Amino acid sequence: MRYAMAIDTKKCVGCSDCVVACQTENNVPLGYCRDWITETVDGSYPNVEIELRSERCNHCDNSPCVRCCPTGASHIVEGGIVLVTHDKCIGCGACIESCPYDARYSHPEGWVDKCTFCHHRVTKGELPACVSVCPTKCMYFGDLDDPNSEISNALKNRKYKALAPEAGTKPQIFYLV
Amino acid sequence: MKEEIFISGRDIPYIDPFLNIWHWQIPIYLFLGGLAAGILFFASLYTILGKEKEMPTTVKWAPFLVPGALVLGLFALFLDLKHQLFFWRLYTTIRLESPMSWGAWVLMFITPLSMVWVASYLRELIPSWNWKFQWLKDAEALAIKNRKPMAWVLMILAIILGIYTGILLSAFNARPLWNNAILGPLFLVSGMSTGVAVIMWMSKSHYERKVLSRIDLLLIVIELFFITHMIMGSLAGSQAMIEAIDLFLGGEFTVSFWVFVIILGLIFPAALEILELRGYKVPIAIPAFLILMGGLVFRFIMVEAGQITRYLY
Numbered sequence: 001m002r003y004a005m006a007i008d009t010k011k012c013v014g015c016s017d018c019v020v021a022c023q024t025e026n027n028v029p030l031g032y033c034r035d036w037i038t039e040t041v042d043g044s045y046p047n048v049e050i051e052l053r054s055e056r057c058n059h060c061d062n063s064p065c066v067r068c069c070p071t072g073a074s075h076i077v078e079g080g081i082v083l084v085t086h087d088k089c090i091g092c093g094a095c096i097e098s099c100p101y102d103a104r105y106s107h108p109e110g111w112v113d114k115c116t117f118c119h120h121r122v123t124k125g126e127l128p129a130c131v132s133v134c135p136t137k138c139m140y141f142g143d144l145d146d147p148n149s150e151i152s153n154a155l156k157n158r159k160y161k162a163l164a165p166e167a168g169t170k171p172q173i174f175y176l177v
Numbered sequence: 178m179k180e181e182i183f184i185s186g187r188d189i190p191y192i193d194p195f196l197n198i199w200h201w202q203i204p205i206y207l208f209l210g211g212l213a214a215g216i217l218f219f220a221s222l223y224t225i226l227g228k229e230k231e232m233p234t235t236v237k238w239a240p241f242l243v244p245g246a247l248v249l250g251l252f253a254l255f256l257d258l259k260h261q262l263f264f265w266r267l268y269t270t271i272r273l274e275s276p277m278s279w280g281a282w283v284l285m286f287i288t289p290l291s292m293v294w295v296a297s298y299l300r301e302l303i304p305s306w307n308w309k310f311q312w313l314k315d316a317e318a319l320a321i322k323n324r325k326p327m328a329w330v331l332m333i334l335a336i337i338l339g340i341y342t343g344i345l346l347s348a349f350n351a352r353p354l355w356n357n358a359i360l361g362p363l364f365l366v367s368g369m370s371t372g373v374a375v376i377m378w379m380s381k382s383h384y385e386r387k388v389l390s391r392i393d394l395l396l397i398v399i400e401l402f403f404i405t406h407m408i409m410g411s412l413a414g415s416q417a418m419i420e421a422i423d424l425f426l427g428g429e430f431t432v433s434f435w436v437f438v439i440i441l442g443l444i445f446p447a448a449l450e451i452l453e454l455r456g457y458k459v460p461i462a463i464p465a466f467l468i469l470m471g472g473l474v475f476r477f478i479m480v481e482a483g484q485i486t487r488y489l490y
Binding site: 014016019031032033035036037038039040041042043044052064067068069070071072073087088089090091092093094096097098099100102105106109110111112163164166167168 | 187258484
């Protein structure tokens, strides 16, 4: 089993629904967010290209945050989801430094927080909150090991990219381009 | 033109607009750790070489600063933690892949061992000192008898501690300025140089100072050589590494790096030491202070600058 997410940059309108859904679902403290929207503008008028991306923890296969954690608080559970055990985390910030995506932050209560792929929902067979609310249905979530899953199909027919693959982290969020 | 913005709004404390999760505590700790490693390395080296008599400050007196430096450094590290009451979690696991775990465990051993080392010389420093309990007296006798094996252990631990202060940073591939394999040896040599500076400053023996200032000169040359390698290595690297090292070559940290670290912290004290070896009278406090200042500023700059460098996508 390998959970992953694909996001269609051609369908995303950057409405930030995924951001708000996550903040509500996961009780993210005010002023913080586990996912966010990036807009990349390339070129100049009249040849401008815009790309919208909903970004979050990439739940990397080769996750530097898990590697550098001195206590084992950052760990990988079934399906490749990277999680943080709150009462093992000492808040040293090493994982925050190690993340090429700046996907982690220091929770006001001290431990380090980030996207969990909505682990609590996914294990019940539901979709992550961000995916379930997307009004343009531009996000696909599922098991990469299952060739018939929604995400496997999404990646079959389209060109896609991942963010900073040169960082060697083997990110598992794919952007359909 | 390429522009990238967050359109959902993101202003997370310590993360946006640029990362600065590590503040003054980390460079202070890296400095004190390197300093302690430097002093302990030379104290154990000259014990192993059997030169306690010729180098009394190196072997006996300067190490008295070490437990204090290590405890202060550890306290700075503790202040840096955001979930402080769980700090003991460091000692419920050994994570070989994590430099910080290595550091925590090395400190766990080197701190008490340096205290034992110092305690074994306490009665030489304060002749009227009385250990009061018989078991303490027995322990002291045991420590004095085993100084040589203790020196071997201390020397190895000191090298690990000194290198670790650099590897702590260089292991982060996400921060291109840090992600440079030379950082471990560079921080080790820099730490040794600050350690020697302190010993030199404390020493009253002319012979000892002369030996130490020669060692220090060599360490400074090696350090300059490593810094050149760091810059060349980054310039020969990916775009992310080139942009990272550009912070020192025309970017935000150019002046502080070249003036305070390279010129005032390395070249100028080296010149003073050369003058002194040639027979000119130079108050030892000046080069010693400059080296310490340079080492401290270097660590502040590396920690600050490294955090704002990142992968580009």
